[in-house]
Amino acid sequence: MAPRTARALLCVAAAAALVAKRAPLPRSITRARSTIVMKDFPQPNVFDTDPYREGSRLSDRFKTDLQAGDKKKKVAIIGGGLSGLSCAKYLSDAGHEPTVYEARDVLGGKVSAWQDADGDWIETGLHIFFGAYPNMMRLFKELDIEDRLQWKVHKMVFAMQELPGEFTTFDFIPGIPAPFNFGLAILLNQKMLTLGEKLQTAPPLLPMLVEGQEFIDAQDELSVLDFMRKYGMPERINEEVFISMAKALDFIDPDKLSMTVVLTAMNRFLNEDNGLQMAFLDGNQPDRLCAPMVESIERNGGKVFCEKPMERIELNEDGSIKKVVLRGGEEVVADEYVSALPVDVLKRVVPEKWSTMPYFKQLDELEGIPVINLHMWFDKKLTTIDHLCFSRSPLLSVYADMSTTCKEYADDDKSMLELVFAPCSPIAGGDTNWIAKSDEDIIQATMGELARLFPTEIASDPRYEGTMKPRTFEGGALPELPDGAKLRKSAVVRVPRSVYAAIPGRNKYRPSQKSPIDNFSLCGCFTSQKFLGSMEGAILAGKLAAEVVAARAVGADAPGDKVIQQHVIDEAATASPKKPVGCKGRTAVAFGGGYTFDQAIKRELEGQDAVQLTPLN
16 A cells, blocks of 8 residues: 555544544634635646646647648637537637637636626636636636636535534645545545435445546436435435535536536536635636637737627538628628537527437437626625635525635725525526516515625615624524624526536437537537536537547547437437527527616517526426
8 A cells, every 4th residue: 555545534534433423623713703815826736637637738739730731621609608618629729710609798718707896806606616627727728828817725615504604614624635635625624414314325335436537427317316315325414515516517506407416516626626716816807818718819819809699690502601691791601610609509509400410309308507796895894704715595506705715806895795596596496587587576585695694794684674683603692693794785697597507317319529510519518528617618629629629620539429329310310400490689698698777688588598587397
């Protein structure tokens, strides 16, 4: 046994002995009243891993055997989210001439952001960068922007549901290798699970480590709850861990989420020493991430355009793309075409001739999940945590005080919380369609939750009924708090169709980047790649699509077709061709994005996705 592994096992054994004796471990609990200041940590070693080396080999291919030389192709990429920009970046690295056509006036797709009338940045989502994001880490290195990641201490922070105002942590001890560091972090925490529950949880997860991806993929037909009950895991693991994990991974409750998603994430985190260490971007995504990608693309001969929405795809007799027509009549003619559209938008523009092909027919099984992102500015500084926090709230997924975690938004006197409101629809397991609710309803509900999370700090404010309810802290009742922190401003960003809904049985329908059309490829985090619906998945999917195009140009090897389910093939054989309904409207939601709603946006959403605005009884 290697000395490093032996030392790790000794640490785990010692921790188990401590837990068995119920030894006090005060560092596993952090009170909300503690004084917190922003503190960044050195970049962890995320490079000495097999996934990083694998991602690096693919990056290197674009400058070696995939170099275009005299076989340069003109490539039109429809969509300027992370996946489209990634595809363009790597195609330009290979010497091709990509042009990105983005419908909106901002780049980034699901990581887009914009400024409000006060100059404050409004982000589509709260985005966290993990050490186990190998292609993202490699991209930051290639762009020379690694210093823009603000790494936080290696731990997970959970709000205590039954102890309002208190937090508990999984602390990862430096020097302990994976997977022992994860096991030790769980053993050292005495607030969430008993030792017996921890021991009961471990055996069902062992096949994930031993059998790897084959076992993980085989669990896609099971929800998280189905998996738990099939393998005899304690019910409390759902309440204590899986609810927060499921809502953080896919904005969805465990009874609706495929276990493959949870196992995929856990497999990454359990196999990489620093896989679960988290970082925040040091500012807004358009300037700090998208702009360097655009600079790289343009420096290598590519182009990126905004406000260029697509009208339709026109085909040749053989079914290949003849041209793409933009609104206003501009025609785009290229050698290769790549769709970087969200799956819900792509389904609306698939040409009639393609609609009965099994490859495109399987897209009917995929749809985006709704989510809401909140920004809430307070008139006082909350003594929050310099980290991401898993709220374990019925309404909230994760949140962070961006005035503490992010340099651009730093404020020593006032807090700005960014929160993910989920689940917010029936498909995600919710019993209320919050997308259809008013901003006021959403903020009212959230303020009640925040009064529980911060019982000694959020003001008892008559404007928000939930803040006037009785509160407790450390087991005792609290008086009303009229002088606490008051909400001075808020923004509600609805994303009616975000990442694809990873409900059980859907993974097998995710298409390969290579399509049956000779000059057409797909990217986007919904396409087939092992990092699911995430920023890492988007970057990798764009990279894989670029590999397909670049390899085809020079006759090199590239990933092939993915097997399509037989029932899809059978249904496609008898299906009637469908004319594309097209992508109507001019607002962000028309193009698969998120935005603060007004009447114009609601009208557009009602016209093309009315189910999102249907209230539930």
